[in-house]
Amino acid sequence: MRMKFRALDMTMAGMFVALMAIGANIATIAPFLHVGGVPITLQTFFAILAGAILGSRLGSIAMIVYMLVGLVGVPVFADFYGGLSIIIRPTFGFIISYILIAFIIGKMVEKNKSLATFIIASLIGMVVNYLFGTNWMYYAYKLWAAAPEGFTYKMAWLWMLPPLPKDLILAVLAGMMAHRLEKSVLSKGQFKHLKRIS
Incomplete structure (x- = not known):
């Protein structure tokens, strides 16, 4: 089915692209947002909200636009990074996962x-x-990136433990907020259209 977008749809999608860029670099903008040396990022939080608020189609499109904006060189990824070279970075899987997150959550709600x-x-x-991003990271280190000495699948998951409590709390808050x-x-009103793009 052909998708029809109004100005409101494009505005909302653009807003989430901007929020993803801010969320990726919130700890850089506010250096005190580090817990145990681990930066607090809000990308997963905003990706969840994109799916829950915009729906599966518009939410995933917003995440695709975010990824493409970064790939063309705009510094919207973590550490104000942008460019095609992000594709070979082990963390690129997390960026792809945002598209899946928005689509799956959108379908459910x-x-x-x-x-x-x-x-x-x-x-x-x-x-x-976590599943998509961590597995991508592991195989990236094994296949083309320079893995740390003694790197194992278990180590990849151990790296994900510090941000886990924060992400659990933010996921619940995102669901409640949405x-x-x-x-x-x-x-109400014109917003009722957002999740019924056809």
């Missing part, structure tokens, strides 16, 4: 708009982010 569904969908999105917006704002 389009079918059921209960608070429980929003929260469960958000947590599933976080799991997708559900609240759905009930108070998105179900």
Whole structure:
């Protein structure tokens, strides 16, 4: 089916592209946002919100645009990085996962708009982010990147433990926030169109 976009759709998608860029570099902008030396990023949080608020199609399109903007050289990735060379970086899988997150969460909340569904969908999105991104990172180090000495699959997952509590909390908050917006704002007026692009 052909997708028709209004100015509002493009504005909302563009807003999430900007939020992803901010979320990628929030710890650079505010250096105090480090816990145990691990920077706090909000990319997964905003990717979850994109799917939950914009729906599967527009949300995933917003994440695709974010990725393409970075690939053409605009510094929207972590550490204000941009350019095609990001493709060979071990962390590129996390960027791809944002598209999957938005699509999967969008599909789930389009079918059921209960608070429980929003929260469960958000947590599933976080799991997708970890599974896809961590496995991509592991195989990237094994196949083409310079892996640290003694690098193992277990080590790759151990690296993901420090941000895990933060991501769990933010995933639940994202689900709750999106559900609240759905009930108070998105179900009214012109916003009702967002999740029914055909």
